[in-house]
Amino acid sequence: MKKIICKVEYDTEASQFVDKHVFGTYGDPAGYEECLFKTEGGKFFLYVSGGKDSKYAKEDIKRLSPAKAEEWLANQ
Numbered sequence: 001m002k003k004i005i006c007k008v009e010y011d012t013e014a015s016q017f018v019d020k021h022v023f024g025t026y027g028d029p030a031g032y033e034e035c036l037f038k039t040e041g042g043k044f045f046l047y048v049s050g051g052k053d054s055k056y057a058k059e060d061i062k063r064l065s066p067a068k069a070e071e072w073l074a075n076q
Helices: 066-074
Strands: 002-005 008-011 016-023 032-038 044-050 060-064
Touching: 002 060, 008 060, 016 066, 032 066, 044 066, 060 066
Parallel strands: none
Antiparallel strands: 002 008, 016 032, 032 044, 044 060
16 A cells, blocks of 8 residues: 655555554454554554454554654554
8 A cells, every 4th residue: 555645655565564463353343453664764654454343444554753663563
C-alpha cells in the first residue's frame, strides 16, 4: 500500500518491515493488525487493517515519530 502524507510517500513495498502486532484471531470482525515499517529515509509508519467492527475497518497508513515507534515496539 502507498500513501502520501505531508508530501512524503509511505510505501509498504519499498520500506523495511520491522514488527507486527495482531489483536484478535483470524476472521474476528473486531480483530486488527498493526505492522511497523521504516522508510529508506528513516521515517516510521504503521500499516493498519482489520475487521469490519475493529478500529481499523479500512486499511490505512499512519506515520509515527521515532519516539512513538519505540513506544509501540516496547508495548508488545
